[in-house]
Amino acid sequence: xxxxxxxxxxxxSRRRRLPSLLLLLAAALCAAACPAPPDHNPPxxxxxxxxxxxxxxxxxxxxxxxxxxxxxxxxxxxxxEPGNAPYREALDELEARLRDAGFGDDxxxxxxxxxxxESAATWEPLAATLEIVAPEPEPLLSFVSGADRDRTMLLIxxxxxxxxxxxxxxxxxxxxPKGRALxxxxxxxxxxxxxxxxxPAFILFRPDARWEGPVARDDAIPFAAVPAREDDPPAVxxxxxxxxxxxERLDKGAPVVLRLAAAVRLDRGPVQMLHAEIRGGHLPGLxxxxxxxxxxxxxxxxxxxxxAGLAQGIAAALHRVETPPPNRSLxxxxxxELDHADEAGRRLGxxxxxxxxxxxxxxxxGPAGAADxxxxxxxxxxxxxxxxxxxxxxxxxxxxSTPTAGGDWSDAPxxxxxxxxxxxxxxxxxxxxxxxFEGGSDHVPFLSYGVPSALVWKxxxxxxxxxxxxxxxxxxxxxxxxxxxxxxxxxxxxxxWEDGSVxxxxxxxxxxTRLAFLAGGPGDGCRAWAAWIERAAGDLERVLGPLATVExxxxxxxxxxxxxxxxxxxxxxP
Numbered sequence: 001x002x003x004x005x006x007x008x009x010x011x012x013s014r015r016r017r018l019p020s021l022l023l024l025l026a027a028a029l030c031a032a033a034c035p036a037p038p039d040h041n042p043p044x045x046x047x048x049x050x051x052x053x054x055x056x057x058x059x060x061x062x063x064x065x066x067x068x069x070x071x072x073x074x075x076x077x078x079x080x081e082p083g084n085a086p087y088r089e090a091l092d093e094l095e096a097r098l099r100d101a102g103f104g105d106d107x108x109x110x111x112x113x114x115x116x117x118e119s120a121a122t123w124e125p126l127a128a129t130l131e132i133v134a135p136e137p138e139p140l141l142s143f144v145s146g147a148d149r150d151r152t153m154l155l156i157x158x159x160x161x162x163x164x165x166x167x168x169x170x171x172x173x174x175x176x177p178k179g180r181a182l183x184x185x186x187x188x189x190x191x192x193x194x195x196x197x198x199x200p201a202f203i204l205f206r207p208d209a210r211w212e213g214p215v216a217r218d219d220a221i222p223f224a225a226v227p228a229r230e231d232d233p234p235a236v237x238x239x240x241x242x243x244x245x246x247x248e249r250l251d252k253g254a255p256v257v258l259r260l261a262a263a264v265r266l267d268r269g270p271v272q273m274l275h276a277e278i279r280g281g282h283l284p285g286l287x288x289x290x291x292x293x294x295x296x297x298x299x300x301x302x303x304x305x306x307x308a309g310l311a312q313g314i315a316a317a318l319h320r321v322e323t324p325p326p327n328r329s330l331x332x333x334x335x336x337e338l339d340h341a342d343e344a345g346r347r348l349g350x351x352x353x354x355x356x357x358x359x360x361x362x363x364x365x366g367p368a369g370a371a372d373x374x375x376x377x378x379x380x381x382x383x384x385x386x387x388x389x390x391x392x393x394x395x396x397x398x399x400x401s402t403p404t405a406g407g408d409w410s411d412a413p414x415x416x417x418x419x420x421x422x423x424x425x426x427x428x429x430x431x432x433x434x435x436x437f438e439g440g441s442d443h444v445p446f447l448s449y450g451v452p453s454a455l456v457w458k459x460x461x462x463x464x465x466x467x468x469x470x471x472x473x474x475x476x477x478x479x480x481x482x483x484x485x486x487x488x489x490x491x492x493x494x495x496x497w498e499d500g501s502v503x504x505x506x507x508x509x510x511x512x513t514r515l516a517f518l519a520g521g522p523g524d525g526c527r528a529w530a531a532w533i534e535r536a537a538g539d540l541e542r543v544l545g546p547l548a549t550v551e552x553x554x555x556x557x558x559x560x561x562x563x564x565x566x567x568x569x570x571x572x573x574p
Contacts, residue, residue, distance in 0.1 A: 047281060047327050048497075049550040055497035058323040062313030063485035065478040068305035069471075071097065072362065072481075075301035076471050079146040080293050081156060082336040083122040083271040086146055090292055094308060094334055095274055101312040102319060103276050109315055110277040114347070116339055117271040125154045126263040130204075130236055132249065133166060134257040140242045141221070149219075151295065152467040155188055155205070155235040156225035160264040165234075167201035169246060169256040181258045183246065187211060192226040192235055202234040202260050206243055211399055215240060216372075216462030223295065223465055234262050239467075273335025273343060276311050278318070280326035283545045284353025286495055287344060287451075288330075288488060289442045291337035291359065296469030297476050298461060300337075302362030306485050307332050313485075314492065326496035327547075328353065341442035345449035353543035354417045355453035356491070357442035361484045362476040363458045365430060372460045376425065376432040379455035380418045381447055382409035384532050385436040388525030390517040393433035396459045398440070407437070414535035415452030419510030420491065420503045425456070428487040430480075452539060456484065500547040504556040507540055511560050515567035526571035533564050 074093055078086030095111065098104070103111035129142040130153065143150040154160075167181040172195070182200035184191060187209050195203055208214040210222050218241040226235045238246070249256045273292075288310060290303035311332040317323045329351070333344045341357065365376045377396055385392035386407035418434045425432040434454075446453035463469040494502040511533045518526040537560055541548045548557055 047283065047546045048324065049499040049547050049553075050497060052494065052498055052501045055493045058320065058497070059313065059317045059489060059493065062317055062489050063309050063482055064313065065309075065482035065485070067312065068309040068481045068485065069476070069478045071305040071308060072297055072301040072476055073471055075292075075304060076295070076297035076469075077147040079125055079151055079295040081123055082293050082339070083117070083120050083269050084124040084267070085265070086124060087122075087293060088269075091272060091274060091334070094292070094304065097308060098274070098276050098311060098315075101315040103311070103315060108279045108318065108325060110275075110279060112275050113272045114275055114335075114340075114343055115270050115272050116335065116343055119268050120271045122265075122267045122269055122271075123157055124265040124267075125151055126160075126265055128154050128236075128262040129260070130242070131259050132245075132256060133259045135249075135254050138245065140245060141236075141239065146295075149467050149470070150221060150239075152221045152223035153236055153238075154262055154264065155192075155237055156223060157228045158226060158235040158262070158264065159228055159230060159232055159266075160262040161202075161234055161260060164259050164261040165201050166257055166259045169204075169250065169258055171250070181260070183243075185209065188224045188226050188235060188237070192228065196228070196232045200233050202236060204236050204238055204246075207238055207240050210465075212465050213399075215466055217468060218244075220463070220466040220468045223467070230266070234260060236260065236262075271336060271339075273333065273340040275344070276332040278311070278314055278326060278330040280329045280496060283328035283496075283547075284543055285329040285331055285348065285351050286492060287333060287348065287352055287355040287446070289333040289341050289344060289355060289357050289446075291340065291442055292334045293336045296463070296465070297471040298363050298458070298463065298469050299360045299465065300358075301471075302360060302476055302481065303358035304334055306358050306361055306481055306488065307334065309481070309485050310488050310492070313489065324497070326492075328496050330492055330496060337442060338445055342445035342448075345445045345451060349446075349449035349451055352446070352451045353495075354415065355443065355446040355451050356417070356421065356488065357446075357453060357455045358457075358484070358488075359441045359455060360457045360459065360461065360464075362480050363461055364474065364477045364480055365458065372462070374458050374461055376430050377455075377457050377459060378418045378421045378425070378432060378434040379441070379443065379457065380434050380437050381415065381443070381452060381454065382407060382412035382437045383414065384409060384525065384528040385434075388518065388522070388529065389436070390514045390525065390529055393435045395435050396438060396457075398438055398459055409437075409532070412437075412447060413450055413452040413539065414532050415454075415539045416503075416507035416510060416536050417452050418454040420506040421454055421456060421487070423506035423509065424487040424490050424502070425484065427490070428483040430483060495543070499550050499553050500544045501553045501556060504540065504544070504548075504553045504560075507536070508556050508560045508563070511537070512563055515563060515570075519567070519570050521572040523572035523574055527568065530564055530568040530571060533560075533567075537561060537564065
């Protein structure tokens with residue numbers, strides 16, 4: 001999840017269940033009573049509509065949480081910026097794992113690299129040390145490889161030092177910064193270029209001066225990016241503990257001299273992404289996108305691990321003779337945040353039905369009752385919840401967002417995808433809820449191409465965009481990865497191998513909830529939601545295709561349409 005600006009998140013730069021449960025139960029009973037159709041491989045151009053649950057036997061233990069966790073462990077050791085050596089290593093590892101699952105060797109399992117930039121500037125932190133040398137020596141921060149905890153102390157894009165630099169410390173606004181170590185006050189992304197013009201030896205940025213808000217722990221070092229040129233001063237981010245030690249030294253009145261040594265690798269090279277495809281029938285495709293860049297375990301090695309694990313599990317099932325091909329193609333996308341989703345939207349947009357962005361999905365929710373407890377979330381596309389929540393949960397709090405203050409949704413595709421995701425994630429385990437659109441992750445580019453999309457994520461996160469986002473208890477949980485993976489697998493099974501009735505039931509339940517919340521007013525909110533639900537129902541029928549005419553899916557959709565008409569009629573007058 002990134003924070004380039006409040007609209008795009010880059011490093012410099014988330015009830016009434018009874019009707020749904022009854023419908024799902026009925027579908028499950030039908031699946032138990034009715035055997036799957038004997039023709040597992042229908043002729044090309046036809047759609048096999050199997051009852052809910054009929055495909056479950058083809059995917060036993062399809063999501064391997066231990067395998068997913070091992071990928072998180074590999075990725076989080078590498079400071080992954082687009083095109084740099086750790087990013088390329090991560091892409092190679094991901095490709096090797098997918099090839100081991102059969103991608104690239106089978107015409108039905110396609111694997112390809114897409115080049116986003118033929119030659120782009122790349123940056124990699126190699127080592128750095130910041131220490132006090134006078135009046136009394138004291139080490140502050142250091143790392144000797146991109147796997148070390150303090151690796152985020154160098155801001156992304158910062159130049160290195162040809163040799164160690166020694167300079168007297170001065171606070172911004174307290175003296176001439178030229179040739180000195182400048183303790184800055186502002187947010188790096190906004191103030192670096194201005195401060196660099198005064199030619200300090202190097203610049204130190206406070207940990208709590210950031211768009212994401214104050215850090216949660218004294219040893220956390222936030223990462224961010226600065227627009228540095230080759231001859232600009234190095235930029236360092238402090239932990240709260242390191243900042244406190246510097247201020248204690250300054251308060252004693254004696255000059256404080258610092259030494260900084262920093263090694264970075266600046267290069268140029270191609271920036272690539274991976275596209276894995278399970279080829280299926282002619283129904284609109286389903287895409288799962290997870291950005292591979294940024295150094296964290298939760299953000300976003302976790303999302304990559306779930307998407308890759310899903311692809312591996314389905315590919316393994318397809319190697320079994322009895323598993324039929326899907327009714328629609330499934331796409332798995334990995335690359336730089338926003339850019340890889342934009343490329344996928346450009347290349348695949350017209351063929352896609354829905355797209356799911358997986359970004360920060362491994363953190364356990366909680367602690368229960370805490371004001372900053374991590375929530376399990378699905379971010380919606382722009383819709384009337386921006387103004388009338390109607391049972392949609394509150395905003396995530398990301399960047400202090402207040403999404404219910406207003407907004408426009410007239411140009412955004414209407415879709416029940418977020419409601420289906422919430423239902424499936426709850427069924428897999430956990431208190432999931434949707435929240436109004438805030439933007440900034442990989443669902444946004446798909447929306448710009450008219451592809452309905454949603455973001456699956458966890459927030460708030462005390463390690464968000466800091467050095468503490470590493471693989472350890474409390475940050476990434478194998479059970480959480482498995483539950484999210486199981487829910488994504490159920491979405492794929494329902495839409496690609498079965499009759500879509502599970503997804504249709506979730507949509508009908510969500511529509512009833514929205515309309516019930518607004519039956520008593522306000523009238524404009526009721527009418528806005530009714531109009532949106534009608535559009536979303538049309539989108540669902542588009543995604544389902546011929547499956548929309550098969551019972552019980554067809555009956556569920558008829559009931560949904562009737563509920564919309566009744567709800568519209570019950571809306572209070574203007």
